[in-house]
Amino acid sequence: MKFTDGFWQIRPGIEPLYAREAYDIQADGEHRLQVFATTGVIAKRGDTLNRPLLTVTLSSPLPDVIGVRIEHHSGGPRPQGFDLVGAEDGHGVVVVDETGGSLTSGRVSARVAQGAPFGLSFEAEGRTIATAGDKSIANMRVRPDAQLDGVPVGNARGGTARAAASAYTLQQLSLGVGELVYGLGERFGPLVKNGQTVDIWNADGGTSSEQAYKNVPFHLTNRGYGVLVNDTGHVSYEVGSEAVERVQFSVAGESLEYFVIYGGTPAGVLERYTELVGRPARVPAWSYGLWLSTSFTTDYDEATVTRFVDEMAARELPVSVFHFDCFWMREFNWCDFEWDPRTFPDPDGMLARLHEKGLRVCVWLNPYIGQRSKLFAEAAERGYLVKRPDGSVWQWDLWQAGMGLVDFTNPDATRWYQDHLRRLVAQGVDCFKTDFGERIPLEVEYFDGSAPDRMHNRYTQLYNEAVFEVLEQERGEGEAVLFARSATTGGQRLPVHWGGDSTSTYESMAETLRGGLSLALSGFSFWSHDIGGFEGTPDAGVFKRWVAFGLLGTHSRFHGSGSYRVPWAFDEEAVEVTRVFTKLKLSLMPYLYQQGLDASATGIPVMRPMALEFPDDPGAAYLDRQYLLGPSLLVAPVFSESGEVDVYLPSGRWTNWWTGDVVDSQGTWRRERHGFDTVPLYVREGAVLPIGADETRPDSDYFERLTIRVYPGATDASGATVTAPDGRSARFTVSGGTVSADGDAGDSWGFEFA
Known part of the structure; x- marks a missing residue:
């Protein structure tokens, strides 16, 4: 969100209250530093009258992490923050003298100079990593006629666009020469966020727009630090796009809290960040195998499922998980957690037969209850559905007719929802695909009084936590796994996530990878996507290229919208390509499974952007068409019909997986041409x-x-x-x-x- 009109002017209808002078600096206990910043320079006593103050408080929840809270009026409710599961008391050393004040935690220090102009700087290991100078902290008063961005963000079709607020609090941090910004969730545009406006607001927008299913108000830079904005609501970023020398983030209301996280390297930042907000749970080894789906709107019954499973086995195509998408339940009833008796008359027997074939079973869920379902009236009567301010149940007809939204802020509603899942687990379901979670309305009230704008992004966390908890309790720790679409900060604790609704094209295949790399740089360790794309039916070439890409990751699923994704539906070569890459992945399981365990211990993702693994190589900084799988395998998916692909090899000796040839690289590009049964796959020196x-x-x-x-x-x-x-x-x-x-x-x- 932009507040200025060029360098000199403010947009009409905006009154800025900038921090202009650090008027008073004092220790607030042993571990907190408090700064009272005036919104004008105080030259005489009279200047203190009718003068707003901004209170800036520095603290530390962990070594190498410094929190900053900016407040204008502090009497109102504080915005909802994230669950900082790793935060501890007692960190930070405060020093105040005549020149200003500082807070030091581990290797990082924040310092505020006394007087004007206002200046906040962050230093680590003898160097300045970020600064916030004059006019970099502000509370913006907004008149109704203010000219901001014009169009609200969000999914207008779903009624989830946010409304403008009467006040915003913002922070700008310096963006140095050559400094690059990454992260902010699963974003499908350029991996480097410099020059972009990014809205942290979950939306069901597919993979080909600026909207995103997984919005995370955390970014890191190639200067060895990251920043988490601790607000579950809408956070607007201007990454060198309003003030080109600064990264700006703003939230609605009278206060803003953020954490500067130092790690020295991008990997070090992710380790410390995930220590603060949580690391991923261990995922079971069986989940790494190939997942085969019914697809979405296709016709299927038990005979269809059995035919697919048996044909895959006959063709020596190992399948680990079979997934039943939406229509395992009756239309208009989602979710009532009941198998459609017309197509699945014997679900208990069917699940047992699938288990006898060595398969795990996944079924689709969402957090909605259709009005036709008998559960709707029950949930409404008990107060388990989100309500409108007038006390009526919030409903709409998008997706399922008259559907309501389960209120996961109500403990009884959560237990009620979970009990239905427990029944499915007892029946033989092994895991759940938790779809949706983004179309969350604003004109509602929650059981616990949560502000609707702060619940919009947070809702998905409560939803996925409820489902994951059931699986951990019923299947055991290390056996729980989701296939989740939406997420926010903390979502990485509840793996796995998949990339959402892509189209069946090479371009969408590439944008899918960009989303996964961006999510990895946002603290998520496990990720998947729909092999072949979701919307439309891929031609055989796209499908085969996507098979190679999809099976060289942590989790791999064949899934589509209106057509099946079994390989023989495309051509016989697709069968062979699936066999090659499925068996390759299974042979790598001793390596991949260990990388997954390490990710759960450290927060370093299994799929690693090149900039994460080679932070000192300028040639790797912008790469978004290749990645490392763990620390040792370099993968460059093929995004062309011709099979031509450019791959960058950082300095070192790289061994071609397929041929065994060794390439001594000085940080060079190679142009290769591949058939469908290979991709550029190189093993790192010393592996x-x-x-x-x-x-x-x-x-x-x-x-x-x-x-x-x-x-x-x-x-x-x-x-x-x-x-x-x-x-x-x-x-x-x-x-x-x-x-x-x-x-x-x-x-x-x-x-x-x-």
């Missing part, structure tokens, strides 16, 4: 890769006939850890031209030098 022998399932005994493959550049003490799904673990270490094992490796493993 030690555990390769599994079982290419039929993702949750096998990884130590059985395990091969430890040592690549050029590995030195003594290089190694790899392998953890089996049952928890047995071993460390394999290179030394003196051989490999030794420490732990539960057993005696059926071997090693080879690539």
